Amino acid sequence: SQKIEQNSEALNIQEGKTATLTCNYTNYSPAYLQWYRQDPGRGPVFLLLIRENEKEKRKERLKVTFDTTLKQSLFHITASQPADSATYLCALRYSSASKIIFGSGTRLSIRP
Amino acid sequence: DTEVTQTPKHLVMGMTNKKSLKCEQHMGHRAMYWYKQKAKKPPELMFVYSYEKLSINESVPSRFSPECPNSSLLNLHLHALQPEDSALYLCASSQVTGLAGELFFGEGSRLTVL
DSSP, rough: OEEEEEEESSSEEETSEEEEEEEESSSSSSSEEEEEEEESSSSOOOEEEEEEEOEEEETTTEEEEETTTTTEEEEESOOOOOGGGGEEEEEEOOOOOOOOEEOOEEEEEHHH | SEEEEEOEEEEEEEEEEEEEEEEEEOOOOOOEEEEEEEEOOOOOOEEEETEEEEEEOSOOOOOEEEEEEEEEEEEEEEOOOOOOOGGGEEEESSSSTTSSSOOOEEOOOOEEEE
């Protein structure tokens, strides 16, 4: 069965640095890979989506890359701020089904 | 503010109770979802409705019974739950399934089963 791994359970970095989160998957590549942010006790919020034929997407301080050869997506937050502290989830969606499968998440902490 | 509204925000119930969780969206989305999330774990898919019809049931025990009365509403009926069913129950909606469709989540209903 398909497995999704977000390598770091927790990541602590200094304010102003770039945070890089990793999402790896096994087996076949999804048609779409999404990233969500989740704050404690709240529902996830959609951030970015990248398609399998795209290598990179950007939105303000966020950047996502998608490497189907490595079966990996990287999520970058540049000029990180304490307000970026949250759990970040990658999610895979396959064109042949309506399922979205979530990775285990990375808890990001930005210290002032 | 989320455009998916879930009620109640908190629910405490005994193992013999019957209760329901409710979800509403007015974004015109025709796909609606129930996810279950335990502490420090990712959301786990339970059910998917597409055009008001159940399209996916992830082998969820029958003590959870979903219902989609119309395109804006999604219910989850609960009966004879177990303490291990205590979790955050998240409703989500998206544009028609089969597209990239980002999920719009509600704030969740925190369920405690005593």
